[in-house]
Amino acid sequence: MRHDIVIIGGGSAGYAAARSGRDAGANVAIVDQGPLGGLCILRGCMPTKTILRSSDIMALMRRAAEFGLRPVEVHADMAAIMARKEELISGFAEYRIEQLHDPYFTLYQEQAIFLSPHTVQVGAKIIEADQFIVATGSVAQHIAIPGIDAVGYITSDEALQLQQSPKSMLVLGGGAVATELAQFFQRTGTQVTLIQRSQHILSEGDEDLARPVEAHFREEGMQVFTNTQLHQFTVEGSQKIAHFTHDEEQKSARAEVVLQALGRRPNVDGLDLNAAGVQVERGRVLVNAEMRTNQPHIFAVGDVNGIHEIVHIAIQQGEVAGHNAAYPGRPPHRMDDRLKAQVVFTDPQVANVGLSEKECQQQGMPYLVASYPFDDHGKSLTLGEIHGHVKLLCEPRTGKILGGHIVGPEAGELVHELVAVMYFHGTVRDLAQIPHYHPTLAEIITYPAEELAEQIG
Ligand SMILES: Cc1cc2nc3c(=O)[nH]c(=O)nc-3n(C[C@H](O)[C@H](O)[C@H](O)COP(=O)(O)OP(=O)(O)OC[C@H]3O[C@@H](n4cnc5c(N)ncnc54)[C@H](O)[C@@H]3O)c2cc1C
Numbered sequence: 001m002r003h004d005i006v007i008i009g010g011g012s013a014g015y016a017a018a019r020s021g022r023d024a025g026a027n028v029a030i031v032d033q034g035p036l037g038g039l040c041i042l043r044g045c046m047p048t049k050t051i052l053r054s055s056d057i058m059a060l061m062r063r064a065a066e067f068g069l070r071p072v073e074v075h076a077d078m079a080a081i082m083a084r085k086e087e088l089i090s091g092f093a094e095y096r097i098e099q100l101h102d103p104y105f106t107l108y109q110e111q112a113i114f115l116s117p118h119t120v121q122v123g124a125k126i127i128e129a130d131q132f133i134v135a136t137g138s139v140a141q142h143i144a145i146p147g148i149d150a151v152g153y154i155t156s157d158e159a160l161q162l163q164q165s166p167k168s169m170l171v172l173g174g175g176a177v178a179t180e181l182a183q184f185f186q187r188t189g190t191q192v193t194l195i196q197r198s199q200h201i202l203s204e205g206d207e208d209l210a211r212p213v214e215a216h217f218r219e220e221g222m223q224v225f226t227n228t229q230l231h232q233f234t235v236e237g238s239q240k241i242a243h244f245t246h247d248e249e250q251k252s253a254r255a256e257v258v259l260q261a262l263g264r265r266p267n268v269d270g271l272d273l274n275a276a277g278v279q280v281e282r283g284r285v286l287v288n289a290e291m292r293t294n295q296p297h298i299f300a301v302g303d304v305n306g307i308h309e310i311v312h313i314a315i316q317q318g319e320v321a322g323h324n325a326a327y328p329g330r331p332p333h334r335m336d337d338r339l340k341a342q343v344v345f346t347d348p349q350v351a352n353v354g355l356s357e358k359e360c361q362q363q364g365m366p367y368l369v370a371s372y373p374f375d376d377h378g379k380s381l382t383l384g385e386i387h388g389h390v391k392l393l394c395e396p397r398t399g400k401i402l403g404g405h406i407v408g409p410e411a412g413e414l415v416h417e418l419v420a421v422m423y424f425h426g427t428v429r430d431l432a433q434i435p436h437y438h439p440t441l442a443e444i445i446t447y448p449a450e451e452l453a454e455q456i457g
Pocket of ligand 1: 008009010011012013014031032033034035036037038039040041043044045046048110111112113135136137138156177267269270271301302303304308309310311312314
């Protein structure tokens with residue numbers, strides 16, 4: 001059996017690559033061992049955002065009196081929250097499965113194993129191809145902390161299946177998955193303790209964006225420990241105990257459930273990339289901006305290359321690889337990181353596009369910065385959503401926007417104005433001059449833009 005392009009993995013990245021290959025007229029096969037649907041739909045973005053809607057509404061209901069409403073007592077029904085999530089997810093998955101059965105693709109529902117740089121074993125079949133695109137995603141990373149395996153823990157996969165609210169939970173980690181789930185469980189009735197190694201949560205970004213989220217977590221009753229080092233886990237009856245150093249003091253915290261959200265690693269298990277001659281470094285398949293590995297006819301896209309674990313970037317990478325695989329003789333498409341964006345769906349949300357201050361400093365890039373707080377913005381005050389701020393970075397001479405960062409209400413929606421202006425290489429002057437309706441949350445962006453516009457040139 002022979003195809004022009006064989007894509008291993010039919011998640012967000014693999015499906016995007018398949019569509020691009022198909023649109024270019026290539027003979028495309030997708031190999032996916034299942035379950036079909038991909039991480040985003042089955043166990044990632046969509047289930048988490050569905051359940052967060054329930055905890056967000058619950059948090060608002062608790063604030064009824066603040067808005068002149070008679071308070072009601074609100075309780076989470078975890079089984080019902082999860083049932084709503086299951087129903088939505090099965091609809092999204094059904095649609096993706098239909099797309100994978102596109103008559104223009106050949107779909108093999110088997111595991112793929114490389115036998116050589118041009119052949120894979122797929123079940124009992126041996127398949128050859130001119131080009132391969134590896135899109136096998138990621139898996140939760142195992143962390144070797146003494147005692148953790150013996151006391152037992154869950155990952156986000158199991159957290160999304162719980163049918164009852166645990167009484168208490170230790171959340172290990174401070175990234176997007178850890179913080180979103182920590183707040184979900186805290187708001188729905190679990191006493192959460194979050195333990196994070198770095199100085200602040202969301203440690204890849206700037207500290208000023210993380211602190212309002214940490215402060216709000218604490219206001220809601222969560223215990224948050226940052227700057228820690230985990231040493232050991234022990235068990236006492238039904239309680240799992242984490243022993244750690246916090247600000248140089250020995251501490252411990254206990255709970256019924258441990259949620260290990262310390263990160264994911266590229267899934268290269270069982271692929272035998274060695275047989276294909278593909279280089280892997282610290283578990284990641286190395287690629288260039290064309291998404292090619294060291295074997296120019298083998299590409300790697302999405303979580304498996306470990307560059308960003310973000311869906312729209314996985315899709316862009318898939319499209320770049322699909323195009324380059326289908327048109328080997330044409331000028332290649334390349335990934336452009338300038339507009340890399342991320343949203344964390346906590347309350348307040350955190351959204352970023354482009355460079356952070358940390359990145360500008362690391363790259364020695366001069367920048368101007370200005371911020372404006374939501375607690376001084378009319379529309380935020382009317383909504384009672386006053387946590388956080390907007391921060392803009394621009395080139396000192398031209399005013400070209402280098403990065404936009406929002407921690408606050410609807411940050412994930414608001415950031416798209418910054419993405420659009422940056423896409424067109426816009427400046428802080430553009431942002432300040434674009435008309436903004438009053439009163440809206442989006443107006444807040446014009447304030448730091450005006451401040452910067454006065455400083456440039
Ligand atoms: C809890 C959670 C929440 C998240 N929330 C967000 C969010 O809000 N926004 C966001 O942008 N990102 C989010 N992410 C990240 C996002 O889900 C991933 O970045 C994205 O889904 C990765 O897509 P992918 O195509 O690389 O991998 P996947 O979708 O995992 O696809 C990999 C596919 O490969 C198949 N496969 C694996 N090995 C083989 C093999 N050897 N042979 C055949 N098939 C194989 C698998 O069956 C699977 O279908 C979240 C992740 C988690 C865990």
